[in-house]
Amino acid sequence: MLSRLTALICACALTACTTTMIDRGTYLADTQYHAKGADSRVRFLVMHYTEIDEAKSLSVLTGDQVSVHYVVPDAPRIERGEPVVYQLVPEDQRAWHAGLSYWQGATELNASSIGIENVNLGPIDTPSGRGWQPYPRAQIDALIELSRDIVTRYRIPPTRVVGHSDIAPQRKIDPGPLFPWHTLYQAGIGAWPDDATVAAHLAGRAPKAPTDVRALQEKLKRYGYDVATDGVLDEKTRRVFGAFQMHFRPSDYAGDADAESDAIASALIDKYLP
Known part of the structure; x- marks a missing residue:
């Protein structure tokens, strides 16, 4: 009986050891210990518009100049009953979307934010003069699902859901005056005054x-x-x-x-x- 119990304990120990090991080719990393002194890289959620159509947006944002974590199409396709958004950069990596920026004492928000580009032309010419392209309802719905997931997982406070124009007001105006900030707030995303x-x-x-x-x-x-x-x-x-x-x-x-x-x-x- 003792020998069987010993064997069982050894087998359990071996399994635990095996499941905590990550083989990185030239060494093994044992992940069984977890430090408490750590937090997420992600502290802010930053909204943008692309100023170009979907195809051009994806071409530019997968090039070598600028990048973003997510792109929300203006007409998202539906698969399995859910809207599809594009993820271009893993969330644990830095994307080049914020540039020179500042918010609540933090600078260079590329290092501490997730960026979302919304396919939208921004300022446009209308029959009555210069105007702005609206954000379609289907795009807003997809953006809400994406944003709510992000702010929930990273516990991003309402005041840290911001626009590019908030963090770089001297050089940026996106996501523009038609961006649905109040609608997002009603869905539990971002801040709004009473x-x-x-x-x-x-x-x-x-x-x-x-x-x-x-x-x-x-x-x-x-x-x-x-x-x-x-x-x-x-x-x-x-x-x-x-x-x-x-x-x-x-x-x-x-x-x-x-x-x-x-x-x-x-x-x-x-x-x-x-």
Whole structure:
């Protein structure tokens, strides 16, 4: 009986040892021990648009200049009842999608983010003048499924689901004013201010009434933007204000320092950064 028990213990030990070993060709890595002092590379989710069609997007994004983790087609095909998106880079690897960037104290977000490119032409000419290409419902639905999976697996906080224009406002405007930020928020993805809190912070002011530039700069700096806090409404500050407005008030993203923008910023801080 003892010999059989010993043999069983040895067999179990051998199995455990075998299943924790990874053969890397010239050495074996034993993975049975796990350090607690570690976390995920992924801290942010960054949204983009491609400005070109699907075929050109895939050609460019599989070249040697830029890359991204996922591409969501404007008309995703359906297989087995589910939308198909393209994964071009493994999530544990860095993709070249963010460039020079900043958010909440982090720089070079390529190293700490997952990037999603949405096939969308961005600014387009319309019969009534310059406009923006809408995001089709089927694309939004696919994007929601993809994004919700990512933020859930990596526990990405709402304030770290951002657009390229949020993290690089001096040089980027994607994913544009028609991007469905509020729809994503309703699906549990990203941040959005509560209407009642915005109204409380407006405190009877007209939405377009001028507000203190420095105060708005300081609030956006606290929320995550790379912005000066010198009280000067120069072109750089306007671009930051415009990026914030494009995300949270897409009906007007002129970059003005107005009461509604101040109220939205205050409501976001109350909700997510108290």
